Amino acid sequence: MQLTLKIWRQSSAESTGFFEKYIVDNVTADMSFFEMLDMLNNDLIKQNKSPIVFDHDCREGICGTCGLVINGRAHGPLKGVTACQLHMRTFKNGETLTVEPWRAKSFKVIKDLAVDRQAFDKIMEAGGYISVKTGGAPDANAMPIFKENADEAFDSATCIGCGACVAACKNSSAMLFVGAKVNQYAQLPQGQVEHSKRVKNMVEAMDSAGFGNCTNTGACEAECPKEISISNIIKLNKEYLKFH
Amino acid sequence: MKSLDSKIPNGDLVSKWSQHKFNLNLVNPSNKKKYTVIVVGTGLAGASAAATMAELGYNVLAFSYHESPRRAHSIAAQGGINAAKNYQNDGDSVFRLFYDTIKGGDYRSREANVYRLAELSSNIIDQCAAQGVPFAREYGGHLANRSFGGAQVSRTFYARGQTGQQLLLGAYSALIRQMNLKTVKFFPRHEMLDLVTIDGHAKGIIARNLLTGDIQSYPANAVVLATGGYGNVFYLSTNAMASNVTASWRAHKKGALFANPCFTQIHPTCIPVSSNHQSKLTLMSESLRNDGRVWVPKKKNDLRDPNQISEEERDYYLERLYPSFGNLVPRDVASRRAKEMCDNGFGVGNTRLAVYLDFKDVIAKQGKNWVAEKYGNLFDMYHQITGESPYEKPMMIYPAVHYTMGGLWVDYNLMSNIPGLYVTGEANFSDHGANRLGASALMQGLADGYFILPYTIGDYLAKESSALNSTHEEYQNGVQFCNEQIKNMLSIKGNKTVDDLHKELGKIMWDYVGMSRNKSNLELALKQIPSIREDFWNNVNIPGTGKEFNPELEKAGRLADFIELGELMAKDALNREESCGGHFREEHQTDDNEAKRNDENYSFVAAWEYVKEKESIMHKEQLIFENVKLATRSYK
Ligand SMILES: Cc1cc2nc3c(=O)[nH]c(=O)nc-3n(C[C@H](O)[C@H](O)[C@H](O)COP(=O)(O)OP(=O)(O)OC[C@H]3O[C@@H](n4cnc5c(N)ncnc54)[C@H](O)[C@@H]3O)c2cc1C
Ligand code: SF4
Ligand code: FES
Numbered sequence: 001m002q003l004t005l006k007i008w009r010q011s012s013a014e015s016t017g018f019f020e021k022y023i024v025d026n027v028t029a030d031m032s033f034f035e036m037l038d039m040l041n042n043d044l045i046k047q048n049k050s051p052i053v054f055d056h057d058c059r060e061g062i063c064g065t066c067g068l069v070i071n072g073r074a075h076g077p078l079k080g081v082t083a084c085q086l087h088m089r090t091f092k093n094g095e096t097l098t099v100e101p102w103r104a105k106s107f108k109v110i111k112d113l114a115v116d117r118q119a120f121d122k123i124m125e126a127g128g129y130i131s132v133k134t135g136g137a138p139d140a141n142a143m144p145i146f147k148e149n150a151d152e153a154f155d156s157a158t159c160i161g162c163g164a165c166v167a168a169c170k171n172s173s174a175m176l177f178v179g180a181k182v183n184q185y186a187q188l189p190q191g192q193v194e195h196s197k198r199v200k201n202m203v204e205a206m207d208s209a210g211f212g213n214c215t216n217t218g219a220c221e222a223e224c225p226k227e228i229s230i231s232n233i234i235k236l237n238k239e240y241l242k243f244h
Numbered sequence: 245m246k247s248l249d250s251k252i253p254n255g256d257l258v259s260k261w262s263q264h265k266f267n268l269n270l271v272n273p274s275n276k277k278k279y280t281v282i283v284v285g286t287g288l289a290g291a292s293a294a295a296t297m298a299e300l301g302y303n304v305l306a307f308s309y310h311e312s313p314r315r316a317h318s319i320a321a322q323g324g325i326n327a328a329k330n331y332q333n334d335g336d337s338v339f340r341l342f343y344d345t346i347k348g349g350d351y352r353s354r355e356a357n358v359y360r361l362a363e364l365s366s367n368i369i370d371q372c373a374a375q376g377v378p379f380a381r382e383y384g385g386h387l388a389n390r391s392f393g394g395a396q397v398s399r400t401f402y403a404r405g406q407t408g409q410q411l412l413l414g415a416y417s418a419l420i421r422q423m424n425l426k427t428v429k430f431f432p433r434h435e436m437l438d439l440v441t442i443d444g445h446a447k448g449i450i451a452r453n454l455l456t457g458d459i460q461s462y463p464a465n466a467v468v469l470a471t472g473g474y475g476n477v478f479y480l481s482t483n484a485m486a487s488n489v490t491a492s493w494r495a496h497k498k499g500a501l502f503a504n505p506c507f508t509q510i511h512p513t514c515i516p517v518s519s520n521h522q523s524k525l526t527l528m529s530e531s532l533r534n535d536g537r538v539w540v541p542k543k544k545n546d547l548r549d550p551n552q553i554s555e556e557e558r559d560y561y562l563e564r565l566y567p568s569f570g571n572l573v574p575r576d577v578a579s580r581r582a583k584e585m586c587d588n589g590f591g592v593g594n595t596r597l598a599v600y601l602d603f604k605d606v607i608a609k610q611g612k613n614w615v616a617e618k619y620g621n622l623f624d625m626y627h628q629i630t631g632e633s634p635y636e637k638p639m640m641i642y643p644a645v646h647y648t649m650g651g652l653w654v655d656y657n658l659m660s661n662i663p664g665l666y667v668t669g670e671a672n673f674s675d676h677g678a679n680r681l682g683a684s685a686l687m688q689g690l691a692d693g694y695f696i697l698p699y700t701i702g703d704y705l706a707k708e709s710s711a712l713n714s715t716h717e718e719y720q721n722g723v724q725f726c727n728e729q730i731k732n733m734l735s736i737k738g739n740k741t742v743d744d745l746h747k748e749l750g751k752i753m754w755d756y757v758g759m760s761r762n763k764s765n766l767e768l769a770l771k772q773i774p775s776i777r778e779d780f781w782n783n784v785n786i787p788g789t790g791k792e793f794n795p796e797l798e799k800a801g802r803l804a805d806f807i808e809l810g811e812l813m814a815k816d817a818l819n820r821e822e823s824c825g826g827h828f829r830e831e832h833q834t835d836d837n838e839a840k841r842n843d844e845n846y847s848f849v850a851a852w853e854y855v856k857e858k859e860s861i862m863h864k865e866q867l868i869f870e871n872v873k874l875a876t877r878s879y880k
Contacts, residue, residue: 012792030518032629038523038743045741045787045796053795055311057484059524060625062409063315085628110455111793118432121312125424129417130376134296134694137367137374141331144385154378154403157410161314190376 001093029089054113064160074164102167119209126205127198153187165220171212179232269706276301278710287316289669290470292693295418298427321408322529324400325686327365349677350825392682394574446665457791461719473670479750481645488802501851503653503673506817511646512578544589569879579643602638657700668692678825738783
């Protein structure tokens, strides 16, 4: 099939970007979206043009490195699917696709479609851990945990830190990302000791990194490729209010 | 000939490690912060090591080409992590895990290392649970287990199909805690391009800031490489796109020995290649073989819909050939049998290079929900990639390159032959012999990082001065060397892209140095790889400059090293006149096509020394078995 791509090009954080149009031929249904971009890049290089920079690594939806907006949708049109897992059978011959980077104040564009998400690490540094030193742990079965809690902790912990929630949110809020981490630990007995400190510190770090507030639109949950539930935000709010 | 002292402590197997720990020198706690340790790589092996050494008080600098430690490829591990907890009371023990691992590795690993690994396995689970890793649990609240290949006990701990993710996020949490305490300085998007040695000791690295292109030297008292595996030498593998050998290879060129480079693991259950645009292969976890049954049609070239093929017309060949291990034979065995079935015309799918992995029986017995709870994410991933649902149709699978047992040579202390250079995780060669058992890489990476290296590195540092001479000419030389190499590559501006060349290399590696090897093919590889190298240095076209974010340039540097590594792999495979584990030489097989080892002549580690512009030299570390009897592996 043939597709028209309108891709955001921006040579650095400081420069202004623009859309450039590309026609790609010979796209097959079993190709992934990124394999289609690889093919385009290979051609661009051969024509001595600059290839399109996009972040990616595992290409199986788990590392959280990829992230781009396709036709206005973070990670593209499919629910629960990262951009790297998107296959071209999703699209139709002759379609035009607009491809843009995450757009959020706290995620600066590095080049083309790649953005800087270190603000997420800063939030995690503020409290996304249980303070346990290596070597001092008791036997893992010494502390039974209700399966329901363990499962809920797991569900929250599957966040891949991709930033789609921020990109999808009109306020660029990182509440889903923060809520997921806070709720993971909140479900576990090990997480209790530092709980209130964690909530406070992570929320403060989120604010100071410039992420916006949550106004309950639910775009984050809808676009999250790991289908992290918005109930994580409700719980985060509740926890935050409890201590303040 | 370099002396290859494995430094295995004396004493009986069971007490070696505890006795050794006692004998190791300690660095005075108040002196620790004067020592700078560089950790390159922040996957499971690197993040755990960096965090633990920082807890101990060392000044740690951690480097990764990723934007965050959480992106390392450890994140992609699916199935689980082994530990000899014996929570299932099914007869597991440290000795059994040790024995299974040695046997699984086809008797090409060190007894002492493997025993220590088995001994530490339980601590890892405790540590991770304390960090809040949400392992799967039973209704009673205790940890759940499942079985993996090469074992008859259930000792694999897991977090649905995302065990690596959860373990890495655990190690990442320990690391960011230290970053917050300013005991670790993290350099994201920085790629190590060279090792600096002064008077034969590792004294730092040269790294490039991938965003600005700036190349700088970073002095340190010791360097740890935790840079992962080199499966991408085959172009297509289950590794992440950026996984590469550069850190190890450049250290190799500075004198570090590369051990058993030809020991590659081909994983039996991956989604088959669909076209030549394919950029990577996706694993379907081995855990699926707990409940999925592998089969091919009994009739050759049977193109019917699998659901139309009756039970009588199916050959569940693993169950037939290996009644006691069945679908859970080790990876090398399962892969080779799948290839054999396809080579003999029983393959399925468009390319005929696939076999079925069928869940019909377990779905009928346990119900769809039960299956979804255990394997949901894998089934979804499969569906997403192939457009078919494994709930309705058997999966199609084929072997793919997955893991590299070979790596930089290290002694019992995880130190390479370059004093002060340590290597951990998949990057070293140490524990898996010629074939790694499933769920053992996560175990090894974390054992290295949390529990071994932090002790053993102290022994070296205690004897070293903490003073660093950052103006030493070796640092400037290193920076200059790396700058020049990049300038050279950029100036070629030929007519082939990095991907074009990488695909060519990959094809040679897969066809001639892949699942099944023979003398004439290996010799062919040794002829063809050098011409790819020529081609690269004359014809590669790298766009852009060295002073900007330039992923193509990064890929080019990595490919240059893969090409050289590929040649060494072929040489090593040619040299090893036996079949063992993942290294299958067609000339050496039993009557029923199993690998035939040659213990008399090849019970050694082949550690290769780089010699500039000359043939590499092989050094041998003889493997001595005092606690297990070498036997032909049998899973029948
Ligand atoms: C798909 C898949 C599934 C798997 N499933 C399992 C499983 O279920 N159980 C199991 O036990 N094992 C499994 N494995 C194997 C296991 O995941 C890996 O062997 C292990 O995670 C490797 O960890 P590591 O820390 O050594 O390397 P990685 O996690 O690969 O980390 C490498 C690190 O080094 C950095 N790096 C590399 N080179 C440089 C450089 N030059 N400069 C700067 N930084 C550099 C990277 O940025 C990264 O941080 C699986 C592997 C794959 C591919
Ligand atoms: S919550 Fe979802 S969208 Fe947000 S970072 Fe995590 S995985 Fe990505
Ligand atoms: S590339 Fe890893 S999640 Fe998309």
